[in-house]
Amino acid sequence: MRTLLFLLLFLLLLLLAPSWTLDFRYHSNREMEQYLLRVNASHPDITHLYSIGRSVRGQQLWVLALGVTPHRHTVGIPEFKYVANMHGNEVLGRVLLLHLIDDLVRSFNNNETWAVRLLHSVRIHILPTMNPDGFDSSNTDCVYSQGRYNANGVDLNRNFPDAFAGLKRQQEPTRAVMSWLQSETFVLSANLHGGALVASYPYDNSNGGQELVGGASVTPDDDVFVHLAKVYSFNHASMHRGDECQEGRPFQGGVTNGYHWYPLAGGMQDYNYVWAQCLDVTLEVSCCKFPPAAELPALWSENRKALLAFIQQVHLGVKGRVLDGSGTPVQNAVVEVRGRRNMCPFRTDRHGEYYRLLLPGKYSFTVTYLGHEVLTETLSVPHGPDDYSAMRHDFLLRRVAVTTGAAPQNATSSICNQTPQEPACGGAAGHTVAARITALSLLVALRWLID
Known part of the structure; x- marks a missing residue:
């Protein structure tokens, strides 16, 4: 009995004073899960880990919320989210978001002013991978698409209801995100991709109506979207130059209207904006979809300031x-x-x-x-x-x-009444999963200690 108590005490001290570091490499989905559980166990005052649903192959879609009231919404505190890896072979976003988590918790615990002010003024939700199945099947090619789709062969960024093209049958991760948007009032968000270096903003699609202006599909909040995209681009080390990937035509200021770049039906950023009142920007953060691991420290340095500056824009208006x-x-x-x-x-x-x-x-x-x-x-x-x-x-x-x-x-378009058909992916189900995480965190940490 005394040995068991000693072991538990040692484990508790280990969790309260974490000495582990997050290295720069591509972590497997299981390693990512263990990392998130460990962070949640070590920082229960500012983190809350929950699942919004599962992938086709049953992998949890973990979200880590960070803030001084991480478990629930506080009136007057806006909700923000980052989503990465919805295309399974576009992987830098996974790494950036894990290191963003590490940066936030360490800086807050070190009482750095910017981190304290940020986590007191916004609740940040981070979904490091929306497509864990695709990541498992991806290769390391810079260009080609092995692993892009989910386990059913569906491109998740073409799978959302579209205000211009109508509804389609949603995949599990898509339904999970749609339900997530119903459960939280997100104000601002971004989704991280790879294969280019540009910040793209809505609309991604058009049906040739009044929104189509000069080859772009323009939202009523176009001025705000351009500002948001430029905040990321000009705080990035090189995105604002607009031609770092040598794609043939430069992106002026490192930003583009999505439709002007190429039309896309069923995209996540348009769905966020039209149905969830959440202004969402697509961040293409690397010319190579699967950058060599040796480049990850430099890529983090190039994106860190931009990631933090973008979160702060939730306080506009x-x-x-x-x-x-x-x-x-x-x-x-x-x-x-x-x-x-x-x-x-x-x-x-x-x-x-x-x-x-x-x-x-x-x-x-x-x-x-x-x-x-x-x-x-x-x-x-x-x-x-x-x-x-x-x-x-x-x-x-x-x-x-x-x-x-x-x-x-004002007359409301019928599209506003179109809501997810299966909202069970998130909401109460997510909270049920979250209720079990403290015990899971202890078990994971114990296994980590033994291994």
């Missing part, structure tokens, strides 16, 4: 709550900005919150909610990222004297 006539926060109030007519209007979440990423300037907001007068207010929005907070503003509604029906609202 304005945020707050919509309150009804009795002062209670309300869900599904429509919050619109004049001149930005989104396909699916931005609505308040279950906490009554709204987040609108906007560049500094003066904007007219219109807020509508059933049984209340339409509210219009003009706000002067400052630049928030440097202060780690967007402008805060609550909208207080007034009840109409006699309710004759719904408050006037």
